[in-house]
Amino acid sequence: MENVKWIFFDLGSTLVDESECLKERCKVIIEQNNLDADEFCKKVLEYAEKDAFAIRWAAQDFDVAVPKWFGELERLYPNVDEILKKLSQKFKLGIIANQVAGTQKRIDNWGIGKYFDVVVASAEAGCEKPDLKIFNMALEQAKCNPSEAVMIGDRLDNDVAPAKQLGMKTVWVRQGFAKYKKVNNESENPTATVESVSEVLDLF
Numbered sequence: 651m652e653n654v655k656w657i658f659f660d661l662g663s664t665l666v667d668e669s670e671c672l673k674e675r676c677k678v679i680i681e682q683n684n685l686d687a688d689e690f691c692k693k694v695l696e697y698a699e700k701d702a703f704a705i706r707w708a709a710q711d712f713d714v715a716v717p718k719w720f721g722e723l724e725r726l727y728p729n730v731d732e733i734l735k736k737l738s739q740k741f742k743l744g745i746i747a748n749q750v751a752g753t754q755k756r757i758d759n760w761g762i763g764k765y766f767d768v769v770v771a772s773a774e775a776g777c778e779k780p781d782l783k784i785f786n787m788a789l790e791q792a793k794c795n796p797s798e799a800v801m802i803g804d805r806l807d808n809d810v811a812p813a814k815q816l817g818m819k820t821v822w823v824r825q826g827f828a829k830y831k832k833v834n835n836e837s838e839n840p841t842a843t844v845e846s847v848s849e850v851l852d853l854f
Contacts (some may be wrong), residue, residue, distance in 0.1 A: 662745040663826030670723040683714045698830040722764030734765040744768035748778045779808040804828040806838040
């Protein structure tokens with residue numbers, strides 16, 4: 651990772667562990683609709699190999715509604731504060747994420763807002779990943795050339811492919827449903843792959 655000045659992060663399943671949110675959503679679907687748990691979870695995992703919205707697609711197959719997002723169950727992955735603190739001593743940090751309104755407040759509440767110089771979230775930006783506009787907005791705010799930036803995220807389609815298209819370096823974090831995915835084409839092939847966000851420090 652040479653000539654890097656800026657590191658941009660996704661949030662969900664990258665810095666923020668959403669596993670309990672996903673488990674609770676599956677649990678509610680199964681209980682409210684009296685579904686066979688093994689059967690439903692098997693279907694979710696099948697879709698997870700193709701798409702980040704695995705629960706939504708599985709629910710559609712069973713013709714049942716998807717409950718609200720259990721955001722209160724979100725938590726940071728272990729060591730995120732330490733990772734960001736160390737990286738912020740050498741690089742400028744930013745966020746490019748598809749999020750509901752209030753991203754800055756949430757990262758402040760988690761104690762990590764202080765590490766980010768640029769926060770671009772879809773609700774406020776008026777566009778969302780993989781639209782190149784949201785990446786360009788972040789790069790413009792950072793006054794950063796794409797070749798001097800890295801995008802770190804869990805999704806090949808939303809994080810790696812568009813950032814790569816712009817000339818950014820990319821790191822794929824195989825957390826959440828991403829651990830079931832495979833790189834299918836060169837446009838999704840990241841600069842580096844890690845199995846958890848804790849491994850990111852080894853790259854820099």
